[in-house]
Amino acid sequence: MVRRFRSLLIRVLALWHGLDLKQVGARCGIDPKQVSKILGRLSIEDELFATLLAAVTRRPAQVQIVGRCLESLASLAAEDDLSAEEHEEVERGLREGERLLRQAFVEGARLSRQLPPFDAYPRPEHLEAARWHADQLWTLLQDMTEEQRLAVVHHCREAQTWWLMERVCAESSAAASRDLDLAASLARLAVEIAERVQGPAGWCRRVRGYAMAHPPNVLRVAGNLLESRAGIEPAKQHWEAGWDPDRVLDPGRLLDLEASLCRDERDFGQSLTLLDRAFPVSHNPGRVLVKKGFILQVMGDDVGAIRTLTRAIPLVEHQGDPRLLYMARFNLAVACTRRGRFSTAAGLARLVRESVDARGDETEVPRLHWLDGRIAAGLGCPAEARALLELAAQQFADREMWYDVALARQDLAGLLLDEGKFPEVQALARELVETFEAKGVHPEALAALRLFHAATDREEATADLARRIGDYLVQARHNPGLRFTGSPVPGAAVGVHATASVAQGLRGTGATPAVGVHDATCRREEPQVRQARRPGGMEGQKEGDEGGEEKEGAHGVLSGAAPGAGLHGPRGSRLPAILRQRTGKNPSALPVGRLLSARQLLSRLFRAVSGLSQAAFGAKTHIDPGLQDRYEQGKVEPSQNHLRLQAAGADLTVAAGEEILLFVDVLRQPQRRPGLGRSAFLRAAGALANRVAERLLRLPPGGPSPKAEDRDRAAALWARLEPLPADQQVAVVRVGREYQQWALTEKCCAESVKQVTRELDRAASLAQLAREIAVRIPGPESWRLYVEGYAAGHLPNVQ
Numbered sequence: 001m002v003r004r005f006r007s008l009l010i011r012v013l014a015l016w017h018g019l020d021l022k023q024v025g026a027r028c029g030i031d032p033k034q035v036s037k038i039l040g041r042l043s044i045e046d047e048l049f050a051t052l053l054a055a056v057t058r059r060p061a062q063v064q065i066v067g068r069c070l071e072s073l074a075s076l077a078a079e080d081d082l083s084a085e086e087h088e089e090v091e092r093g094l095r096e097g098e099r100l101l102r103q104a105f106v107e108g109a110r111l112s113r114q115l116p117p118f119d120a121y122p123r124p125e126h127l128e129a130a131r132w133h134a135d136q137l138w139t140l141l142q143d144m145t146e147e148q149r150l151a152v153v154h155h156c157r158e159a160q161t162w163w164l165m166e167r168v169c170a171e172s173s174a175a176a177s178r179d180l181d182l183a184a185s186l187a188r189l190a191v192e193i194a195e196r197v198q199g200p201a202g203w204c205r206r207v208r209g210y211a212m213a214h215p216p217n218v219l220r221v222a223g224n225l226l227e228s229r230a231g232i233e234p235a236k237q238h239w240e241a242g243w244d245p246d247r248v249l250d251p252g253r254l255l256d257l258e259a260s261l262c263r264d265e266r267d268f269g270q271s272l273t274l275l276d277r278a279f280p281v282s283h284n285p286g287r288v289l290v291k292k293g294f295i296l297q298v299m300g301d302d303v304g305a306i307r308t309l310t311r312a313i314p315l316v317e318h319q320g321d322p323r324l325l326y327m328a329r330f331n332l333a334v335a336c337t338r339r340g341r342f343s344t345a346a347g348l349a350r351l352v353r354e355s356v357d358a359r360g361d362e363t364e365v366p367r368l369h370w371l372d373g374r375i376a377a378g379l380g381c382p383a384e385a386r387a388l389l390e391l392a393a394q395q396f397a398d399r400e401m402w403y404d405v406a407l408a409r410q411d412l413a414g415l416l417l418d419e420g421k422f423p424e425v426q427a428l429a430r431e432l433v434e435t436f437e438a439k440g441v442h443p444e445a446l447a448a449l450r451l452f453h454a455a456t457d458r459e460e461a462t463a464d465l466a467r468r469i470g471d472y473l474v475q476a477r478h479n480p481g482l483r484f485t486g487s488p489v490p491g492a493a494v495g496v497h498a499t500a501s502v503a504q505g506l507r508g509t510g511a512t513p514a515v516g517v518h519d520a521t522c523r524r525e526e527p528q529v530r531q532a533r534r535p536g537g538m539e540g541q542k543e544g545d546e547g548g549e550e551k552e553g554a555h556g557v558l559s560g561a562a563p564g565a566g567l568h569g570p571r572g573s574r575l576p577a578i579l580r581q582r583t584g585k586n587p588s589a590l591p592v593g594r595l596l597s598a599r600q601l602l603s604r605l606f607r608a609v610s611g612l613s614q615a616a617f618g619a620k621t622h623i624d625p626g627l628q629d630r631y632e633q634g635k636v637e638p639s640q641n642h643l644r645l646q647a648a649g650a651d652l653t654v655a656a657g658e659e660i661l662l663f664v665d666v667l668r669q670p671q672r673r674p675g676l677g678r679s680a681f682l683r684a685a686g687a688l689a690n691r692v693a694e695r696l697l698r699l700p701p702g703g704p705s706p707k708a709e710d711r712d713r714a715a716a717l718w719a720r721l722e723p724l725p726a727d728q729q730v731a732v733v734r735v736g737r738e739y740q741q742w743a744l745t746e747k748c749c750a751e752s753v754k755q756v757t758r759e760l761d762r763a764a765s766l767a768q769l770a771r772e773i774a775v776r777i778p779g780p781e782s783w784r785l786y787v788e789g790y791a792a793g794h795l796p797n798v799q
Contacts, residue, residue, distance in 0.1 A: 005070055006049050007039045012066045013056040017386035027055035094188075103431075105692055112696040113727055118161060119198040122248050129162035138167050140735050146185045151728035153192050155720055156736035160196035162207045166249065168193060169214045176221045183221070187214040202243035209239030213254050220261050228261055252282025256291060263291075266479060268299050286315030290328045297335055298478045305335045326355045326364070333371055338471055342378035349375060366395035370408050377415055386415050402439050403477060406432050406449070410470035413452075417463040425461065429453040442480035451484070596634045602657045603631040603638045607645040621649040706742055706783070718751070726765040733773050740776040742787045748773060749794045756798060764798040771795065 014024055021039075025032035028051050038044060038052070057063065072094070076087065116126035137159060141149050151158045172186035194211035197204055209394060216231030232254075239254055255278035262271035275292045282288050289312030296305035309332040316325045333348035349371055356364045373388035409428055416425045433453045436446045448469050455461035471744035472484045596604070605615045607628065614632075618625035623642055630636040638646070640654075647654045717739055721729050733739040748770035755763035774791035777784055 004042060005042065005074075006044045009063065009066055010039060010044075010049075010052050010056055010068055012070075013053075013062060016062070016066075017056060019056060024052065024055050028052055034347070060655035062646075104689070105696075108693060109696050110305075112693075112699075116163075117156060118157060121200055121203045122162065122246075122247060127248065130161070131167070133158070134161075134163040134167035137164050137735060140172065141168075142171075144731055145727075146189070147569065148728050148731035149185075149189055150192060151724055152731050152735045153189065153196065155732050156738070159735055160193060160198070162194075162197050162203075162249070165190050165193040165197065165207060165211050167210060172214050173217065176218055180218060180222055184215065184218045187218050192215055202241075204242070205238050205396060206242030206244045206249060209235050209237070209242060210249050210253065212238060213257050216261070217257050220264055225261070225265055229265070232258055232261060247281070247283075250279035250283040252284075252288060256282065256288055259291060259295075263295055263298070263478075266481060268295055271295055284319060284321075286312050286319050286321070286328070287324055290324060290331070293328070293331055293335075297331060298475055300475055302335045302338045306332060306339065306341075309335065314478075322355060322359060326352060326359075328658050329355070330367070330371070332799065333375075333412050334474070337371070337374045337378060338474075340378065342375050344502075345371075346375050346379065366392050366399070366401075366404070369395065369402070370411075373408070374411055377411065382418065386412060402435055403473075406436065407470060407473055410452075410466060410473060413456075414463040414466035414470065417461060417466055422456065422459050422461075425466075426453075426456045429456045429461075442476070444480060444483050445473055445476045448476070448484035597637060598658075598661065599638045599643060600631055600634050601661055602643055602647055602654065603628070605657055605660060606643075606650040606652065607632070609650040609652065612649075616651055621645040660688075704780075710741060711746070714741065714747045717744050718747050726769070729765075729769055730772055733776070740773055740778070742777050742779075742783075744776075745770050745773045745777065745787055749791060752794050752798065760798060764795075766796045767791075767798050 001385060010024075014020070019027075022032040023033045024030075025035040029037075030051075035052070038048065044052070055062065072091070077545060079087065082090070083272070093748045116130045141152065144152070145582060158164075168186050168190040172183045172190060173187060175183035190211040190619075191208075191214075194208045207248075212235035213232060216228040216235065219225075219228040236254060236258070244251070256275045259271045259278065262268075262274060272292060272295060275288050275295075279285050279288045279292075289308050293305045293309040293312060296302075296308060309328055312328050313325070313332070316328050329348050329352045332343040333352060336342070336345035336348065349368070353368055356368060369388050369392035373385045373392060376382075376385035376388060389408050389412040393405050393412065396402075396404040396408060409432055413425050413428055415525035416428070429449070429452055433449050436449055451772075452461060452465065454468050455465060469484060472482070476482045522574070607614065610617055610620070613618065614625040614628045617623075618628050621642075623645060627636065631642075632636045643654050643657075647657055650657075720733060721739070724732065733744075748766050752763045752766035752770060755766060770791040771788075774784075774788045777787055
């Protein structure tokens with residue numbers, strides 16, 4: 001940095017604001033002569049510099065602007081290897097870039113503090129902000145009671161949005177595996193939100209259909225299949241009657257929810273059909289494949305399950321869902337053990353264990369011990385396998401997970417029979433039958449265990465029979481009508497018919513999710529990032545480009561002919577016809593830069609960019625088409641006013657048109673240097689834009705300047721708040737931005753003062769409410785601190 005940089009900075013800012021040293025000294029309380037001496041120094045101390053800076057400007061942005069100018073001047077000395085022409089071109093580019101960047105960053109700053117429109121179909125550029133806001137709202141809602149959440153939805157406009165509905169639906173699905181009451185409450189809340197979403201009728205119907213599918217999902221998990229089926233049908237009707245052309249909401253979600261219902265209804269074929277339909281359109285194709293793999297395991301198709309789950313894992317890894325990735329790997333490991341691929345299963349088990357340890361999920365530890373025991377047995381380590389299976393069985397029993405106890409002990413029985421320990425197996429088999437009889441486990445599984453018990457009593461049981469029954473129990477848990485045949489069938493799970501099925505319409509058993517086969521609905525779902533559509537079936541083939549490459553060669557001529565009707569052809573964007581025609585085809589075409597003046601070129605350029613005929617362009621700009629033709633033929637010079645009208649007709653400005661023509665002149669000149677690292681330059685520019693965007697997103701939201709009419713709005717807001725209980729009032733003002741304003745703080749303070757002589761508790765709650773509002777108002781820090789102090793002053797009044 002140049003010497004006396006700080007001195008120059010102070011002097012330039014003083015000059016800009018028309019301040020002499022006497023005025024600067026008066027503002028900061030320093031003698032003007034002393035100010036002159038300070039600015040003559042080589043360096044100025046931090047504290048003194050801050051004092052002088054505050055005297056010449058109150059806007060930090062001005063410091064950045066002048067500092068940038070001084071830094072640029074200083075950099076010239078360090079870049080002495082460049083010629084004067086190169087320096088001039090670099091600085092010209094910086095000036096042009098600064099104008100563009102200023103426009104982009106200013107607009108970015110404005111957009112960063114805005115919420116997407118509440119009453120319109122969402123545009124692609126609004127999705128990221130909308131889902132970010134949903135995350136913020138959920139952090140406020142998640143610890144509230146059901147009544148408080150409903151109060152927020154009823155009274156806060158920004159809680160009546162599709163993005164919050166989508167997030168609450170995801171939270172309901174996540175809660176279904178651990179807290180059915182919470183899941184049901186959130187599903188009802190999602191419907192309440194959806195009923196208040198505003199916008200085009202077709203979009204609103206689709207939003208409601210999406211939300212309405214989630215209460216039936218909770219009923220399904222609870223085992224109420226008939227009620228779930230009755231609830232999913234109207235949800236499908238709303239969904240299909242609506243529209244969502246950009247697929248903002250997951251178009252595969254209702255399909256995979258219904259697929260889960262069909263699976264629980266034992267209609268496995270229809271479930272797989274629905275998942276095949278969901279896969280190419282789903283925002284979360286990995287989840288769809290994990291569900292499909294689960295169903296194939298229940299059907300006994302371990303080979304198909306291994307193939308499907310292997311395809312699912314990369315998709316789930318890309319999605320970044322640790323819970324779903326755990327389930328995919330666990331289910332794949334179990335399927336591998338059933339097909340004798342124990343080394344593969346061991347590698348998967350290590351990854352599963354790392355995932356469980358990272359998440360600190362103690363509930364999954366017994367399942368890992370059971371899986372490790374099966375793998376150890378398959379790898380020829382019977383002592384280790386027995387210890388692990390006995391530990392898993394004990395841990396399951398401590399949690400009263402009796403079906404899981406049976407699975408672990410059945411695998412243990414196979415090990416004991418390998419060692420010829422019939423007395424131990426007989427006691428174990430008898431205990432399993434008694435446990436299943438006492439717990440009311442479905443009759444087909446009980447029949448298989450009785451068969452095994454009888455075989456052990458006769459000392460005819462084998463280790464192979466024990467393991468085949470164990471494999472059968474894994475499947476039968478989610479398919480209660482599946483019967484154990486006692487003999488293996490090629491192509492199916494050992495001892496289970498490949499074509500075994502159950503009549504549809506059976507109610508769920510309400511059993512704990514199976515050890516060894518996790519249902520993909522028992523996952524923690526996060527808001528999903530929208531995926532590109534993959535047409536076709538479950539293979540997810542890549543969508544090919546249409547046609548060939550765009551023809552090369554920019555056309556440097558303009559013609560007087562009308563442009564094409566559109567700017568997009570079968571291969572994507574193309575030049576308007578007015579720019580594509582050559583003189584040979586249209587003799588009246590004139591080369592750019594010849595015969596035409598700069599204004600005439602601009603006239604032709606603006607109409608070319610508009611893509612309109614002369615007649616249509618004339619109607620839009622209110623310029624006679626005949627006159628437009630004379631401009632383009634170079635016969636008449638357009639006036640400045642007409643140029644402005646023509647520029648507006650092309651959604652440009654005259655200055656923008658002039659920049660385009662200047663750039664054309666540059667491109668005409670031959671390239672005389674090999675290159676300038678264009679890709680690296682673009683990467684650096686993109687990184688700069690990202691850094692600025694991230695800094696903007698981390699600023700406190702700005703707000704309008706306070707106005708007297710804000711009090712009228714506060715009175716209306718208070719009328720909505722006043723009837724609510726105190727806890728719901730606090731919930732509403734914490735979420736609703738429209739309540740976070742200074743005038744409502746003032747109103748609550750006034751109401752608190754009124755209540756002091758009537759009801760002290762009410763006065764205290766109102767003073768606290770005023771404080772809750774005050775700490776959330778937007779605006780400059782000095783104003784926010786002033787309002788906070790005003791509200792805090794009313795708390796001692798009621799103590």
